[in-house]
Every structure is written in structure tokens, then in C-alpha cells.
Amino acid sequence: MSDTPKDQVSGDTAADRFLQQFTGYRIKRALLVVHEDMTETLVPLGLRVGTFAPLAVVAANPGISQTKLSDVLKIKRSGVVAVVDELERIGAIERKPVAGDRRTNALFMTTAGGKLWQQAEAAIQAHEDRLFTDLTDEENDQIRDLLSRVILRAERAKE
Amino acid sequence: MSDTPKDQVSGDTAADRFLQQFTGYRIKRALLVVHEDMTETLVPLGLRVGTFAPLAVVAANPGISQTKLSDVLKIKRSGVVAVVDELERIGAIERKPVAGDRRTNALFMTTAGGKLWQQAEAAIQAHEDRLFTDLTDEENDQIRDLLSRVILRAERAKE
DNA sequence: TCCGAATTGTTATGTCAATGAACAATTGAA
DNA sequence: TTCAATTGTTCATTGACATAACAATTCGGA
Secondary structure (H helix, E strand, C coil): CCCCCCCCCHHHCHHHHHHCCCHHHHHHHHHHHHHHHHHHHHHHHCCCHHHHHHHHHHHHCCCECHHHHHHHHCCCHHHHHHHHHHHHHCCCEEEEECCCCCCCEEEEECHHHHHHHHHHHHHHHHHHHHHCCCCCHHHHHHHHHHHHHHHHHHHHHHC | CCCCCCCCCHHHCHHHHHHCCCHHHHHHHHHHHHHHHHHHHHHHHCCCHHHHHHHHHHHHCCCECHHHHHHHHCCCHHHHHHHHHHHHHCCCEEEEECCCCCCCEEEEECHHHHHHHHHHHHHHHHHHHHHCCCCCHHHHHHHHHHHHHHHHHHHHHHC
8 A cells, every 4th residue: 555655644545535525424523623622621620521511501591400401402311410410519510409399400500610610611712712713703603504504404304 | 481481492592502602512413413314324224323434435445454444534443343343244344364464454345335335325425415405515515624624723733 | 189191300221432451463673 | 583563353441322210299180
């Protein structure tokens, strides 16, 4: 195989280019690098990729229930339990009883959690700026719009 | 919470819109729906999302080694073993010894595998056309170009 | 008012994709 | 020739989910 004698940048081979004809594969690869960089960004804060989104939702929706959270995050209620456990354990949020319904937990951020969220949001904003720095603002808007349309369309089709 | 009384389309709440300010989250959600639809598309062919890409690479690179395959797919050699096992078990590809090197396996598609690949490629092409039908050709090119730049940039930064 | 159905959070268990560490066989290089 | 590197492999583990069952609680209709 003399056409690829020893290339460090293996993302530039003919085989790779062939594979990237599929948009789905590109999305996967893009998520891979984003996930990796995001993980490194959140480690110093004691957060993970899987706890950032829940924290964001609770920050924006004080008193949200776990079921509602599972709905927003598109994960099952059983999965929410572990995530809320973790965020509660590190003291970022807390479960509180709800007046009219003893089944439900209302999720609130602690004051420590508020500060943590401020840092996390700034860190992730910087991370995205860094990763997407090649893109103009217009391109950034475009890519987000296109992704949204794909998501909405597919979800509507599932009904 | 009277602002979201009972919406079936939970992807349209304020909470969700807030979360989607992060491009990384949109990518994740997009991959989720793409992955789901792709799975349904491949089931009738006896393939999975995780076996489609390897099959594509072997189709385009007859005689490729497992290590090279792991390099192209960005997964570890140990992970390739299981995938190649599966593709060999369903009779799509086969391991063949290499003349000059008794360590290496050369991967080739069987004739049955060739037909399977033809069907799979067509099915996935239809799947992408269906999912991305809202997008013009130009937008499709754009989104792929933008994703590529994100991927290349992030991978170069890791060196 | 009462009783069955639905909802909420939870536990236990499984699955799927991928990783890391160790290993034998083989090859390459000093 | 001998030591380092490479290839494929096994095994144990992880992370991020899903499914199924369950107790406690609430709701809705006879």
C-alpha cells in the first residue's frame, strides 16, 4: 500500500473521503471531536458532558420535575435519576418536595450550583468559540439552523 | 407551569430552545434522530449502524488490513475484531492471509457481500434523501462542508 | 365516595459502542 | 541474533443509554 505510506493525519485518506460522502457519518465524527473537547473543558469544573445539559435546564427552569426534565433531554426517567443523583451529590442542585403532589420532586439549583453554572456556561461558550472559530457568524447560524430543521423534521416524522 | 400545558412536540419548549443555543447539543440531537432512522433502514438488510461503515470501507478498499480499518474508522483495533467477526459471520466479508506478512489479515467482500453493499448503499442514500429532504442541494453541501471543517480543525488541534 | 387507571420516582438488569491492558505470533532493525 | 515494534486477539470495563417491574401517590369516573 504505497499510496498511504505513513500519514499522521489519517483523516485525509481516500478511504476516509469516501466514507464522508454520508452526512450521517460526518455528524458522528463531528460529535466525536466536540464531545472530546467538551469533556476536557468540563473536567476542571467537576462536570461531565452528561451533566452539563441537565444543569443548564434546571438553571433555566427552577422547580422543574424529573419527568419534565427527562422529556426535555429526550432521555428516560430512569436515566434522569442517576444524573440528578450526581448533581445533587456534588451539591449543584437539590430535590425539594412539591406542595400539592407528594410524588413529584422539584429541582432547584443551590447557590454553589449557580456559581458552578456560570463558570460552566462561560467555559462551554469559550469551547464552542474555539472549535468553531473557522466559521463566520453567518455560517454558525446556518449550521445551527440546518441541524434544527433536520431534528424537527425527523421528530415530526416519528409521530 | 402554564406556559407548557400539554404539548406533544416537546422539542418546541422554552427549555429546549435554551438548550439548543449550544451547537454541540444540536449535533448530538441530530445524530440521535439520524442514528434511529438509519437503524430502521438497515435492519431489513441484517446490518447495524456499526457495521455499515466498515462494510463501506472494505467495499472501497479491497484487501485493507484490520489495523488500517481501525485507523480509518477512528476506533481501536480491539473494536475492529468484533465488527469484522460479525461481518464475516453474516458472510459479507472474509479474512484472507497476506503473502508477505503472516500477522496481517486482508479483508475482502464476498460476492454476497457485494450485493448486500449495493442494497445498503442505496438504502442509506434514500434514508439521507428522506431525512434531509427539507434542505436544498446547496444547503446540503454547506452543512457537509461546515462539519468537515470542524472535524479537520479539531483533529489537527489534537496533534 | 370508592376503586381502578395513570403518574412519579426508583431499582435492577440488559444492551450497544467503544476503550485499555495484556498477550502470542510474527516481523523488522541495529 | 536479539530486541523492539506491529498485528490480531481476548478479556474486563466503561458510559450512556433503554426496558421492565415496583411502591407510593394522585386522579377520574361510576
